[in-house]
Amino acid sequence: MTDKIDPKLDLFIERTVSAPPERVWAAWTKPEHVKRWFTPAPWTTPECEIDLRPGGQFRTVMRGPEGEQSGVNACYLEVVENQRLVWTLALEPGFRPSPATAPTHEESQEVPVFTAVITFEKHGTGTRYHALAKHRDEAGCKRHAEMGFHEGWGAATDQLVAFVAELAQR
Amino acid sequence: MTDKIDPKLDLFIERTVSAPPERVWAAWTKPEHVKRWFTPAPWTTPECEIDLRPGGQFRTVMRGPEGEQSGVNACYLEVVENQRLVWTLALEPGFRPSPATAPTHEESQEVPVFTAVITFEKHGTGTRYHALAKHRDEAGCKRHAEMGFHEGWGAATDQLVAFVAELAQR
Numbered sequence: 544m545t546d547k548i549d550p551k552l553d554l555f556i557e558r559t560v561s562a563p564p565e566r567v568w569a570a571w572t573k574p575e576h577v578k579r580w581f582t583p584a585p586w587t588t589p590e591c592e593i594d595l596r597p598g599g600q601f602r603t604v605m606r607g608p609e610g611e612q613s614g615v616n617a618c619y620l621e622v623v624e625n626q627r628l629v630w631t632l633a634l635e636p637g638f639r640p641s642p643a644t645a646p647t648h649e650e651s652q653e654v655p656v657f658t659a660v661i662t663f664e665k666h667g668t669g670t671r672y673h674a675l676a677k678h679r680d681e682a683g684c685k686r687h688a689e690m691g692f693h694e695g696w697g698a699a700t701d702q703l704v705a706f707v708a709e710l711a712q713r
Numbered sequence: 714m715t716d717k718i719d720p721k722l723d724l725f726i727e728r729t730v731s732a733p734p735e736r737v738w739a740a741w742t743k744p745e746h747v748k749r750w751f752t753p754a755p756w757t758t759p760e761c762e763i764d765l766r767p768g769g770q771f772r773t774v775m776r777g778p779e780g781e782q783s784g785v786n787a788c789y790l791e792v793v794e795n796q797r798l799v800w801t802l803a804l805e806p807g808f809r810p811s812p813a814t815a816p817t818h819e820e821s822q823e824v825p826v827f828t829a830v831i832t833f834e835k836h837g838t839g840t841r842y843h844a845l846a847k848h849r850d851e852a853g854c855k856r857h858a859e860m861g862f863h864e865g866w867g868a869a870t871d872q873l874v875a876f877v878a879e880l881a882q883r
Contacts, residue, residue: 546807597767597791598799620790620808621767629768633803633810637716638790638828640803640849658808679810 583698600636655683753868825853
């Protein structure tokens with residue numbers, strides 16, 4: 544289920560969540576849910592569009608406290624309900640190669656192009672959650688790590704866990 | 714079934730083949746078949762590897778009469794038997810962003826990065842065959858056209874049609 548990790552090219556986050564895979568899956572695949580946890584505070588996610596099928600769009604707008612704006616315009620590659628979600632920055636929706644696929648420049652402020660493989664595995668009454676970012680090359684992987692991948696995805700995952708707990712109480 | 718075409722970004726070949734979709738599909742998905750038609754003569758296709766699933770590898774080696782070598786190392790995105798086959802140069806097998814995703818340089822001799830969408834549609838007793846190349850940008854599309862997309866894919870498609878006719882007589 545989980546992809547083999549190449550330590551020179553991949554970065555990942557693993558977490559055990561005390562909610563079933565269905566609920567963690569929902570947090571990742573419903574726009575109104577994604578807006579609640581996707582971007583580490585004090586940044587927010589005011590917009591999210593999801594067309595949940597291979598070739599479909601995964602788009603978010605992320606906004607900083609000073610009005611800074613960033614975003615994701617990705618293409619879904621695999622959608623296996625409650626189990627596995629794969630999307631990439633290397634393609635636009637409709638599988639067209641993305642303009643964002645320029646090579647890694649040391650000086651670039653942009654997040655290096657990666658493919659995300661998110662897996663949701665049943666673990667007792669909870670979920671073994673795994674988020675993997677696969678980069679093109681070592682330079683891209685290293686730069687993403689230096690830009691704070693673990694801090695950023697770690698904080699977003701904390702928000703995801705808290706949001707999923709809240710979902711359970713509704 | 715057939716994707717909407719953007720004339721500024723896409724190049725395509727259309728053909729009616731007098732063989733059912735199953736046979737044209739086989740020509741595209743069995744390595745021993747692909748080797749017979751994929752590269753316009755006098756070039757040949759001495760090697761072909763196929764792992765026919767989303768995320769799987771589509772690799773060919775193409776060889777010229779003087780021993781020149783070229784190749785494709787693509788990743789399948791959609792595999793709908795006898796109907797639709799999508800692969801991209803923007804990703805390596807396993808969905809990792811490809812080193813080949815560098816932007817379009819006017820002077821580059823390499824084929825610009827594209828995603829191929831091949832569709833096989835039942836048409837009477839034959840097949841309406843459609844091969845679409847989706848490029849990242851206008852420059853890449855234009856350059857691919859100037860490099861002889863229509864001549865090259867046209868000649869390969871002629872070889873495909875001849876090979877499929879031969880398959881029918883076995």
